[in-house]
Amino acid sequence: MSVSIRIVITAFCFHLLLLLVNSSDMDPYKALHIILNHDGTLTRLQTPPQSQPSPDPNLPTPALSKDLPINKLKHTWARIYLPHKTHSKLPLIVFYHGGGFIFYSAASTYFHDFCANLANQTQSVVVSLEYRLAPEHRLPAAYEDSVEVLHWIKSSNDPWLTRHVDYSRCYLMGESAGGNIAYTAGLRAAAIVDQIKPLNIKGLILIQPFFGGTKRTPSEIRLEKDWNLPLVVTDLMWNLSLPVGANRDHEYSNPTVNGGAKVLDQIRLFGWKVGVFGCDGDQLVDRQRELLKLLEDKSVNVVGQFYTGGRHGIFIGDPSMSQKVFHLVKSFYS
Numbered sequence: 346m347s348v349s350i351r352i353v354i355t356a357f358c359f360h361l362l363l364l365l366v367n368s369s370d371m372d373p374y375k376a377l378h379i380i381l382n383h384d385g386t387l388t389r390l391q392t393p394p395q396s397q398p399s400p401d402p403n404l405p406t407p408a409l410s411k412d413l414p415i416n417k418l419k420h421t422w423a424r425i426y427l428p429h430k431t432h433s434k435l436p437l438i439v440f441y442h443g444g445g446f447i448f449y450s451a452a453s454t455y456f457h458d459f460c461a462n463l464a465n466q467t468q469s470v471v472v473s474l475e476y477r478l479a480p481e482h483r484l485p486a487a488y489e490d491s492v493e494v495l496h497w498i499k500s501s502n503d504p505w506l507t508r509h510v511d512y513s514r515c516y517l518m519g520e521s522a523g524g525n526i527a528y529t530a531g532l533r534a535a536a537i538v539d540q541i542k543p544l545n546i547k548g549l550i551l552i553q554p555f556f557g558g559t560k561r562t563p564s565e566i567r568l569e570k571d572w573n574l575p576l577v578v579t580d581l582m583w584n585l586s587l588p589v590g591a592n593r594d595h596e597y598s599n600p601t602v603n604g605g606a607k608v609l610d611q612i613r614l615f616g617w618k619v620g621v622f623g624c625d626g627d628q629l630v631d632r633q634r635e636l637l638k639l640l641e642d643k644s645v646n647v648v649g650q651f652y653t654g655g656r657h658g659i660f661i662g663d664p665s666m667s668q669k670v671f672h673l674v675k676s677f678y679s
């Protein structure tokens with residue numbers, strides 16, 4: 346597969362390429378192929394490719410997968426991944442997909458393939474959550490779903506979980522908006538550790554997490570018109586996902602407001618390991634470095650892995666970069 350084709354199918358905003366071909370218009374609605382309706386809902390004119398789950402052990406997949414409902418009223422569900430031929434109990438990774446809080450699904454091929462490889466290569470059970478999207482369900486809806494799935498895992502009788510999961514070793518992982526959700530789920534879970542037992546969280550893996558703020562960072566200014574993820578697009582994503590009337594210095598978008606969440610002190614005491622991935626070619630990189638610094642200042646056990654070049658989405662879309670994530674997960678396990 347040529348590099349250009351891979352970028353088209355994997356880039357976070359692959360829609361933008363069409364725009365660049367067709368016109369020089371930088372209307373973010375047109376760029377994202379979305380229409381905001383009068384009732385506050387969004388018409389999404391393009392759906393990223395999706396994959397079916399594959400529970401058949403005779404098929405040559407990286408891992409088995411199946412879908413289970415979480416909350417039927419909220420239409421949330423999870424895709425669960427189990428490595429082939431497992432005998433021992435495995436660590437659990439709860440995964441939150443990206444897409445600016447407004448796009449993508451746990452069924453999207455882009456995230457399905459990543460999670461199947463994650464399960465196989467790190468020998469983990471992966472639970473990838475289908476959470477509610479904005480603007481139909483603005484934040485904190487996705488955060489509520491992100492914690493509800495932890496309660497669900499704890500009480501589920503599904504044999505893939507009860508037979509194969511070591512509940513004492515659970516990690517929360519997410520990419521882009523999913524990295525923001527994994528972080529917030531971690532903050533919320535840290536405040537209720539007794540309620541989710543025997544599930545025991547040991548760490549967070551935040552892959553190019555999506556954060557913002559009203560004051561522009563140098564990387565936002567430098568990469569304002571980035572083809573992959575321009576600033577008008579991330580501004581619009583915040584407008585569509587934050588509570589109505591909130592600005593980007595809301596605690597949901599800016600983790601550094603008021604000196605950071607108080608519960609980070611608990612996370613330090615629990616000894617959770619946190620990994621933060623980023624790269625210079627992503628306009629969000631300075632926000633990710635700010636988060637790393639906040640965690641370091643709080644003496645949280647955090648590892649930053651920052652790379653030169655690249656772009657937003659590269660750790661999911663480029664298999665060689667996904668390996669960096671799998672490697673860190675394995676180092677957390679050992």
Ligand SMILES: *[C@@H]1O[C@H](CO)[C@@H](O)[C@H](O)[C@H]1NC(C)=O
Binds near residue numbers: 406
């Ligand atoms: C599963 O992971 C191992 C490395 O741990 C790798 O050698 C193998 O090719 C992977 N299998 C599939 C089907 O991707």
Ligand SMILES: *[C@@H]1O[C@H](CO)[C@@H](O)[C@H](O)[C@H]1NC(C)=O
Binds near residue numbers: 373577580581584
């Ligand atoms: C986001 O909202 C702010 C405040 O209402 C507005 O000034 C800005 O133009 C909006 N941006 C986008 C991309 O919609």
